[in-house]
Amino acid sequence: xxxxxxxxxxxxxxxxxxxxxxxxxxxxxxxxxxxxxxxxxxxxxxxxxxxxxxxxxxxxxxxxxxxxxxxxxxxxxxxxxxxxxxxxxxxxxxxxxxxxxxxxxxxxxxxxxxxxxxxxxxxxxxxxxx
Amino acid sequence: xxxxxxxxxxxxxxxxxxxxxxxxxxxxxxxxxxxxxxxxxxxxxxxxxxxxxxxxxxxxxxxxxxxxxxxxxxxxxxxxxxxxxxxxxxxxxxxxxxxxxxxxxxx
Numbered sequence: 024x025x026x027x028x029x030x031x032x033x034x035x036x037x038x039x040x041x042x043x044x045x046x047x048x049x050x051x052x053x054x055x056x057x058x059x060x061x062x063x064x065x066x067x068x069x070x071x072x073x074x075x076x077x078x079x080x081x082x083x084x085x086x087x088x089x090x091x092x093x094x095x096x097x098x099x100x101x102x103x104x105x106x107x108x109x110x111x112x113x114x115x116x117x118x119x120x121x122x123x124x125x126x127x128x129x130x131x132x133x134x135x136x137x138x139x140x141x142x143x144x145x146x147x148x149x150x151x152x153x
Numbered sequence: 154x155x156x157x158x159x160x161x162x163x164x165x166x167x168x169x170x171x172x173x174x175x176x177x178x179x180x181x182x183x184x185x186x187x188x189x190x191x192x193x194x195x196x197x198x199x200x201x202x203x204x205x206x207x208x209x210x211x212x213x214x215x216x217x218x219x220x221x222x223x224x225x226x227x228x229x230x231x232x233x234x235x236x237x238x239x240x241x242x243x244x245x246x247x248x249x250x251x252x253x254x255x256x257x258x259x260x
Binding site: 063064065066067068070071072074075077078081082085086087089098100103104106107110117120121124125 | 186188189197203207210211214220225226257
């Protein structure tokens with residue numbers, strides 16, 4: 024549930040933040056600057072660096088407890104792969120769940136770019152969005 | 154991490170990319186759909202002493218950061234295909250981290 028909300032919300036916020044910061048009209052209207060606040064390359068660089076810092080903190084700060092059962096002997100790779108058969112049994116809910124996720128997440132966009140292409144072809148661009 | 158996934162497509166809004174490039178972007182989200190295939194491998198391969206889930210959280214996090222740093226060098230129109238390919242790998246890393254974080258939260 025949390026992921027279902029957070030993923031689209033994160034993509035939306037990321038897109039809007041990026042579009043605003045890299046927009047010249049936005050910089051002119053709000054700050055009176057003739058250049059964008061952050062060029063795309065600088066934005067990506069800063070985001071990458073901030074993620075490096077966050078992950079370094081996680082590396083040192085996050086302590087995961089290891090259960091004794093997790094220290095037990097690991098199953099082989101073939102045993103892991105053999106578990107996939109559950110996704111092909113139509114009477115199992117895992118099969119229906121896998122089909123559902125494939126449809127919801129991918130839809131028909133795999134072979135057709137869809138609305139994004141049509142939007143841009145009809146004149147949609149970054150500045151119009153801003 | 155999802156913010157990272159959201160910023161790549163607007164990179165293409167300046168000009169009309171080729172149809173194939175946009176399809177590449179659409180195909181770049183495939184790893185999100187295939188999480189159920191990835192999860193058993195994450196369950197099998199990890200460093201127990203470092204942390205079963207932490208292993209993949211940290212590794213995928215660093216990979217996303219490095220891909221973003223690489224993409225900061227690829228913002229030109231002539232790099233659209235490279236951006237789409239980098240987007241695919243970034244989404245793969247984000248999906249791996251998503252799986253690990255979900256399990257960590259449930260635990």
